[in-house]
Amino acid sequence: xxxxxxxxxxxxxxxxxxxxxxxxxxxxxxxxxxxxxxxxxxxxxxxxxxxxxxxxxxxxxxxxxxxxxxxxxxxxxxxxxxxxxxxxxxxxxxxxxxxxxxxxxxxxxxx
Amino acid sequence: xxxxxxxxxxxxxxxxxxxxxxxxxxxxxxxxxxxxxxxxxxxxxxxxxxxxxxxxxxxxxxxxxxxxxxxxxxxxxxxxxxxxxxxxxxxxxxxxxxxxxxxxxxxxxxxxxxx
Numbered sequence: 175x176x177x178x179x180x181x182x183x184x185x186x187x188x189x190x191x192x193x194x195x196x197x198x199x200x201x202x203x204x205x206x207x208x209x210x211x212x213x214x215x216x217x218x219x220x221x222x223x224x225x226x227x228x229x230x231x232x233x234x235x236x237x238x239x240x241x242x243x244x245x246x247x248x249x250x251x252x253x254x255x256x257x258x259x260x261x262x263x264x265x266x267x268x269x270x271x272x273x274x275x276x277x278x279x280x281x282x283x284x285x
Numbered sequence: 286x287x288x289x290x291x292x293x294x295x296x297x298x299x300x301x302x303x304x305x306x307x308x309x310x311x312x313x314x315x316x317x318x319x320x321x322x323x324x325x326x327x328x329x330x331x332x333x334x335x336x337x338x339x340x341x342x343x344x345x346x347x348x349x350x351x352x353x354x355x356x357x358x359x360x361x362x363x364x365x366x367x368x369x370x371x372x373x374x375x376x377x378x379x380x381x382x383x384x385x386x387x388x389x390x391x392x393x394x395x396x397x398x399x400x
Binding site: 182214215216217218261263271272274275277278 | 289316318320322325326327328329330333335343344373375377379381387388389390391392393394
């Protein structure tokens, strides 16, 4: 089932920084991915963490703490176009290639 | 740059009808997946395939069947459609197991309504 927990909604203003948290509960954890989805369109891959620490990709960063079963997506210098749904997704096991998605966080960026 | 292509984009069915959703990818990916997305539920895996000729069940496989006769195509079938299958269906593919440098690439979705 969906054992990942993330907030359902987050709001922020342009230029601000926002953090979207994701907690997971599984003994077979392998890695955590983040996907973005605009207006119900095709989800697109943002980042992935398999090891503890911060991964930075431009304005977006993702963090993982395996000991806390917790990760977050950090969005800096927010722009209107960042308004979208953001999903954390868990890899379980090193062979199956499956992803388990959270329910998503709707981010609204205000001018 | 076609990527992952899903057909049809929209469809309305009556309860009990059957149909097949087609997914095609041109990236030579080994893994392919079918998800459904319902409001507030995120993406749930229906079936997936780790290579040509193989299929496996995901989280919500009941009422669906799949086939992967060719590496580039992954078909999702509804034998007897039910209103509970009203959803948006996404197909995805990845080069190998997901994670790290092997993200999943998604199609634009098929919006299916069962009356």
